[in-house]
Amino acid sequence: MLDLPLVARGKVREVYDAGADRLLLVASDRISAYDHVLPTPIPDKGRVLTALSVWWFEQLTPVLDEFGAGHHLLSVTDVPAEVAGRAMLVRRLTMLPVECVARGYLSGSGTVEYSRTGSIRDVPLPAGLVEGSRLPEPVFTPSTKAEVGEHDEAIDFAAVVGLVGQARAEELRELTLALYRRGAEIALDAGIVLADTKVEFGLSTEGRLTLGDEVLTPDSSRFWPAVTWSPGAAQPSYDKQYVRDWLTSSGWDRVSPPPELPDDVVAATRERYVTAYEQLTGRRFA
Numbered sequence: 199m200l201d202l203p204l205v206a207r208g209k210v211r212e213v214y215d216a217g218a219d220r221l222l223l224v225a226s227d228r229i230s231a232y233d234h235v236l237p238t239p240i241p242d243k244g245r246v247l248t249a250l251s252v253w254w255f256e257q258l259t260p261v262l263d264e265f266g267a268g269h270h271l272l273s274v275t276d277v278p279a280e281v282a283g284r285a286m287l288v289r290r291l292t293m294l295p296v297e298c299v300a301r302g303y304l305s306g307s308g309t310v311e312y313s314r315t316g317s318i319r320d321v322p323l324p325a326g327l328v329e330g331s332r333l334p335e336p337v338f339t340p341s342t343k344a345e346v347g348e349h350d351e352a353i354d355f356a357a358v359v360g361l362v363g364q365a366r367a368e369e370l371r372e373l374t375l376a377l378y379r380r381g382a383e384i385a386l387d388a389g390i391v392l393a394d395t396k397v398e399f400g401l402s403t404e405g406r407l408t409l410g411d412e413v414l415t416p417d418s419s420r421f422w423p424a425v426t427w428s429p430g431a432a433q434p435s436y437d438k439q440y441v442r443d444w445l446t447s448s449g450w451d452r453v454s455p456p457p458e459l460p461d462d463v464v465a466a467t468r469e470r471y472v473t474a475y476e477q478l479t480g481r482r483f484a
């Protein structure tokens with residue numbers, strides 16, 4: 199347990215108070231599937247996803263610069279030894295109450311909405327799209343932050359305006375879409391379809407729009423292997439498919455506490471995270 203006050207705890211991450219205007223974001227090795235946190239950790243998951251976020255902050259800085267925005271990462275070395283490699287020291291922000299989601303492909307709740315309305319939020323889409331279809335243009339699909347354990351609630355652009363004002367809402371939409379476009383382009387070059395992602399922003403003490411949270415990780419985004427992309431059915435998850443398939447085959451009812459994962463599923467899942475990192479960054483995971 200860290201000797202710092204706990205600020206927030208998510209399914210697989212914690213936020214600690216690191217003193218004056220600083221927080222410590224700690225990524226655990228926990229993995230969640232079907233809205234349950236599984237009892238078996240995936241070794242190095244926290245370290246891989248932290249290293250990936252750090253790399254994306256570097257890659258996306260030119261996009262942030264275009265908008266006069268910054269990011270909250272201060273250090274990954276100035277952190278307690280017990281969480282070295284899986285913690286980010288970040289600037290404390292005043293977080294904006296909007297989960298900024300960009301979708302480049304139709305999936306999950308997006309497919310449900312499209313099936314009912316022929317659109318996603320206020321964006322009409324062409325007929326004939328199916329689960330996994332690439333959208334003509336990426337779509338901004340914001341939601342409000344739910345209490346821990348609850349699902350985020352979809353909101354439309356007008357609701358974002360109501361929360362942060364017209365100019366800020368437009369800035370959030372355009373910056374979220376620009377970050378997604380750049381990330382999706384880099385990911386596809388590495389053989390990964392970035393189907394969608396969720397980013398969070400806050401305001402720095404100087405009032406500057408600042409990208410927070412984790413960025414473009416398999417926990418905040420849908421990663422699909424490009425080689426198996428085939429619209430018309432649920433796409434296999436790049437990182438969680440072994441876990442999902444094993445849980446389904448185990449007969450687990452998705453309501454009672456989930457079973458422990460077998461060693462081979464743990465090892466294969468760890469390998470997926472490491473491979474995603476190495477394919478995207480071109481760097482060896484140490």
Ligand SMILES: N#Cc1c(N)ncnc1-c1cnn(Cc2cccc(F)c2)c1
Binds near residue numbers: 212288291400411
């Ligand atoms: N990032 C960031 C951040 C910041 N830079 N400044 C102020 N607050 C936050 C902050 C607070 N909660 N969260 C969500 C969150 C993240 C990780 C784990 C969790 F449990 C919950 C983000």
